[in-house]
Amino acid sequence: xxxxxxxxxxxxxxxxxxxxxxxxxxxxxxxxxxxxxxxxxxxxxxxxxxxxxxxxxxxxxxxxxxxxxxxxxxxxxxxxxxxxxxxxxxxxxxxxxxxxxxxxxxxxxxxxxxxxxxxxxxxxxxxxxxxxxx
Amino acid sequence: xxxxxxxxxxxxxxxxxxxxxxxxxxxxxxxxxxxxxxxxxxxxxxxxxxxxxxxxxxxxxxxxxxxxxxxxxxxxxxxxxxxxxxxxxxxxxxxxxxxxxxxxxxxxxxxxxxxxxxxxxxxxxxxxxxxxxxxxxxxxxxxxxxxxxxxxxxxxxxxxxxxxxxxxxxxxxxxxxxxxxxxxxxxxxxxxxxxxxxxxxxxxxxxxxxxxxxxxxxxxxxxxxxxxxxxxxxxxxxxxxxxxxxxxxxxxxxxxxxxxxxxxxxxxxxxxxxxxxxxxxxxxxxxxx
Ligand code: SF4
Ligand code: SF4
Numbered sequence: 001x002x003x004x005x006x007x008x009x010x011x012x013x014x015x016x017x018x019x020x021x022x023x024x025x026x027x028x029x030x031x032x033x034x035x036x037x038x039x040x041x042x043x044x045x046x047x048x049x050x051x052x053x054x055x056x057x058x059x060x061x062x063x064x065x066x067x068x069x070x071x072x073x074x075x076x077x078x079x080x081x082x083x084x085x086x087x088x089x090x091x092x093x094x095x096x097x098x099x100x101x102x103x104x105x106x107x108x109x110x111x112x113x114x115x116x117x118x119x120x121x122x123x124x125x126x127x128x129x130x131x132x133x134x
Numbered sequence: 135x136x137x138x139x140x141x142x143x144x145x146x147x148x149x150x151x152x153x154x155x156x157x158x159x160x161x162x163x164x165x166x167x168x169x170x171x172x173x174x175x176x177x178x179x180x181x182x183x184x185x186x187x188x189x190x191x192x193x194x195x196x197x198x199x200x201x202x203x204x205x206x207x208x209x210x211x212x213x214x215x216x217x218x219x220x221x222x223x224x225x226x227x228x229x230x231x232x233x234x235x236x237x238x239x240x241x242x243x244x245x246x247x248x249x250x251x252x253x254x255x256x257x258x259x260x261x262x263x264x265x266x267x268x269x270x271x272x273x274x275x276x277x278x279x280x281x282x283x284x285x286x287x288x289x290x291x292x293x294x295x296x297x298x299x300x301x302x303x304x305x306x307x308x309x310x311x312x313x314x315x316x317x318x319x320x321x322x323x324x325x326x327x328x329x330x331x332x333x334x335x336x337x338x339x340x341x342x343x344x345x346x347x348x349x350x351x352x353x354x355x356x357x358x359x360x361x362x363x364x365x366x367x368x369x370x371x372x373x374x375x376x377x378x379x380x381x382x383x384x385x386x387x388x389x390x391x392x393x394x395x396x397x398x399x400x401x402x403x404x405x406x407x408x409x410x411x412x413x414x415x416x417x418x419x420x421x422x423x
Contacts, residue, residue: 003272025303039324039343043336071336074182076288080298088291089250093182101187109330121361122143124177128331 003057013060013098021094025055027084034078034088044068048078048088055091068128069095070132098133106132138204139167139253140196141177142214148408149211149388155404156210156227156252156390162397163260163268167208170199176250178213179222179328193221193275194235200242206248208255210390212285214359215251219293222249251286251295252390253303253359262310270398272312277421278392279316279353280304281344285322298322306390308357311396320347325366334369341370342377349381355413357389364388368410385413395422 008014026048033049046054046066048060054063072092082102096106107128117125145153157167169304173196181189196218200207209215225232226245236243250258256265282301286301290298301322308315322346326337347354358364366384371383387409394404401423405414 020183020185032313039340040329042276042339043333071329071333073324073327073329073340075284075327077284077324080288087182090182090184097183097186112332116331119148119365121148121179121365123211123362124173124328124330124365126143126175127213127259127328127362130179131179131328132331 001059003059004012008058012054012058013063016059017055017091017094019042020097021087023087023090023094025052025086025091028052028056028082028086029084031083033081033083033088037077037081039077040073042070048072048092051091051095052059052086052088063095064099068092069099069128074131093131100134103134105134109133135164135259136166136168136204138207139169139260140173140176140200140207140209140214140218141169141172142211143287144211144361146154149364151406152210152359152361152388152390153406155388155394155399158399158403159397162256162263162399163256165255165260168203170196170203170207170345172199172308176214176217178217179225180217180423187234188238189210190224190231191238191313194225194243195338197222197247197249198226198241201243201247203356205246206250208250208252210252210359212251212283212358215249216285216293219249220289220392222247222289222291229354240355242292244323247286251306251359253286254295256307257303262306265307265393267311269311269396269423270329271396273392273396273420273422274312274314274334275390276313276417277316277352277354278308278313279318279348279351279356280308280320280321280389281325281348281356281358281363281367283358283360284322284327285360287322304357304389308392309402313392316351318347318353320344325363326370327362327366330366337366338370338373341366342374345370345374345384346381349384353384354416355385357387357392359389371411383411385409385411385416387413407421
């Protein structure tokens with residue numbers, strides 16, 4: 001793994017994520033409170049605190065290939081418990097937006113079961129489409 | 135008293151019970167929910183990233199309409215509440231964003247509306263003491279676990295209807311109906327939300343933890359204020375019974391159905407029989423139906 005020390009190039013992924021999310025990953029001191037409270041961490045290949053860590057050290061590829069952003073449910077438990085006020089839900093949303101804008105979706109719409117469409121409350125579909133599909 | 139009311143998409147369809155039971159109960163408490171004369175979907179999720187101003191246009195239209203019809207607006211669904219409240223919070227503080235949205239919507243929202251969740255209406259405009267006095271059929275001996283979920287509590291500074299870690303508004307409300315309130319640790323955790331779309335396995339795990347926590351606290355039923363929470367919780371009971379032999383499926387319903395019952399509403403009008411696990415047999419056993 002290559003880690004760049006010193007100034008980051010302008011316009012790289014970290015820069016973009018910071019701009020879109022309005023969050024500053026450098027505030028994080030890796031206490032792990034976010035991950036401890038995250039109800040979806042069990043399904044993440046990268047738990048929330050590691051997502052922030054990888055942003056700090058500029059690991060674009062690992063961040064973009066991770067599934068964490070797609071299983072984050074935007075519940076804000078991480079933010080609620082972060083002693084530094086880092087809102088990871090915004091960082092996850094920024095990662096999704098960057099990925100969706102590149103045309104990559106979080107789910108395959110064709111694969112959705114029909115009774116989900118007929119039985120679930122509309123908000124499940126509206127929320128799901130807005131978060132997971134470009 | 136009349137209060138402008140934003141139902142949102144689900145309350146007219148899958149969550150009809152929620153809408154009807156709330157309207158009827160509030161009428162008994164002297165409040166008429168007056169549906170906005172025009173409304174659209176709020177968008178279901180608040181755009182989390184601040185650069186996404188356009189994502190605020192749908193909820194801003196709702197607020198704009200509400201502003202023309204009163205100084206407050208109430209909503210029942212936790213998702214709608216969260217989106218409207220956060221949008222309003224942002225637009226009250228971001229003049230540039232407000233201008234962009236008003237230009238786009240051809241609207242004139244000024245940020246003069248107070249968004250209230252119906253639990254806040256019950257607490258602040260009616261008062262739980264008043265509710266208690268109006269109860270004609272106390273729900274004695276019903277062990278009820280209130281489920282908050284995320285949307286009523288987080289982020290605390292923008293939407294929190296109560297303390298974000300140790301809320302009591304739901305418990306206090308249920309106590310006023312005479313229920314045996316069950317307090318359990320997972321009541322503020324997420325049910326899995328939109329993971330219902332394609333990741334049932336995750337929902338089943340996340341909602342399963344909540345149900346199990348309520349069960350361990352001695353609950354006989356769970357109440358919520360969100361159609362998606364209800365959907366996820368109900369559908370996670372069967373898999374949980376398989377995983378945890380000690381767990382027995384329990385009814386999940388809207389808190390307003392219990393409110394109606396306690397206020398003396400007729401059971402037939404409150405329970406349409408749509409629940410996966412019908413609460414009526416249990417309520418009948420307790421002599422409440
Ligand atoms: S809780 Fe906050 S400070 Fe702690 S690891 Fe998570 S983001 Fe970093
Ligand atoms: S918002 Fe996402 S990362 Fe944060 S606690 Fe919830 S699921 Fe985990």
